[in-house]
Amino acid sequence: MVEHWTSTTAGRHLAGRAKKSTAPEVSLRRALHAAGLRFRLHPSVAKGCTPDLVLPRHRVAVFVDGCFWHDCPEHGRRTPWTGPNSELWAQKMEQNRQRDERSTILAQEAGWTVVRVWEHEITSDVDAVVDLVRAASAVEGLARRRET
Template identity: 55%
Template sequence: MAPVAGNGWTPTEKGAHLRGRRTSNTKPEVDLRRAVHALGLRFRLHQRVVGRCTPDFVLPRWRLAVFVDGCFWHGCPKHSPAEFRGPNAEKWREKIDTNRVRDLRNNSLLEEAGWRVLRVWECEVKRSPTEAARRVEAAARAQ
């Protein structure tokens, strides 16, 4: 097969690379869970709560759903590019916009079902997992 323009990968290699990307149990997610656990809070992982909505982890005792959103994939205001460049720029903009719409829809579904939602940016966890965990704890205990 001919290489894909720009990166020298064949379509098969590119597919294998993309399939290797984690969608759950990412490093920021695991780091946050460790810090939350160290604070004494217990949770369940990837539990489907409403419809197809599956938070990264839930604290059932407090009906709190926690998502660790990747800065690129979910459009972090500090770290997501303001403009995408290159031949697939429009595709990426649409993808990020679709993710944001889905996030808002999931928030609404969870809230309508009586859950509270906390979204933590990847960059917050990278900066300080302990501080991010304290946000989770504060949200859990705020009734």
């Protein structure tokens, strides 16, 4: 198995990509704020779990998953990886998938309602995603009112 990444021109465009405040995240944040929902950015809700944004009042954690990096079922890779780094790419994508599952579980165990959205959902219909987050907030708020 290859231990180190081999520099190639094919992957040069991926260097330095933003991990936070990506265009879909910013679009969602603007729409959520316009809808009157207030949130915090990138807080740790559990050790090893940092959602893209949370609505602390409603205990809702929102993860915005990029279609490429998180292997979207609609837009993810459909063919095996090729080239000098193929094994490393396959391993990286599997680790991303496992980290996503672990983050969801950690947030839920810490008492957060988790909403995961794909970047293409935001770019195609941000209002539908806002409605999804609002619904999760309402469900959480209803559950909290019943406890008191």
